[in-house]
Amino acid sequence: MNINYHGKNITVTEDLKNLAEKKLSKLDKYFTEDISAKVIFEVNKKNQKIVEVTVFLPKDIIRSEVNEESFEDAIDRAIEILSRQVRKYKTKLKNRYVSNDSIRFENFEEANEEHESKEETGKIVKEKSFQFKPMTSEEAILQMELLGHNFFVFSNPDTGDAEIVYKRQDGNYGLIERER
Incomplete structure (x- = not known):
């Protein structure tokens, strides 16, 4: 995985990069090496540590953003969220990437499939149409x-x-x- 690092109100140190790379390596089992990711570290006015991780797939984007007291905790939670998203949408992603080798489906945990498949997926419950109005x-x-x-x-x-x-x-x- 090719990872780009950015900082908002913080300088991204080598220690932060190494920490993120070590934690993000847990996602390597799901993706091939040609996938890119962007990690943004931010410290807000309340001194909370915010980590935003975006994984760019050829047809999709998977993203998580987490506020925590430390960057390590924030990265851990962000990785949990991304892993859950990939597992939850495994079937849909598999259908989209049939002829593409970007995702390693053989590495998904089979034990969680039964539990994951029982989760409700969102469905369209209301449709609405309207006319776009020109405005700034x-x-x-x-x-x-x-x-x-x-x-x-x-x-x-x-x-x-x-x-x-x-x-x-x-x-x-x-x-x-x-x-x-």
Whole structure:
């Protein structure tokens, strides 16, 4: 696994890199060497340690973000979450990667399969259609806040493309737009 490290409000030391690499090696049994991952270390204003791990598969992205008192605990929990996600969606991932060798399905624990298969998977329980209204991202954020939603889909008046604004865990906003 090819790992890139980034730091927010912190300098990523060799010790942190080594710790993350050692912990992330537990995921090597699921993925081949050509998979890349990004690890972001952050210290917030409350001095909490935040670790965000993103694994980039050819067709999917698997991500976890954890707040803990120490980076070691945060990395441990992030790895647990990622492992659980991969095991939970094993069948769906297997169907998507039939002709691709990015995931090593033979290394999944067979003992957990019975328990994992009993877990409920989300299903669509409501469908909604609406017309995208042309507006700026600032107007979309205002509309999102007025509706009390965590995200809002709108049409960019300049390009006509559908875009999404969303509220981040840190209280800021994100914008998702089509790659050009």
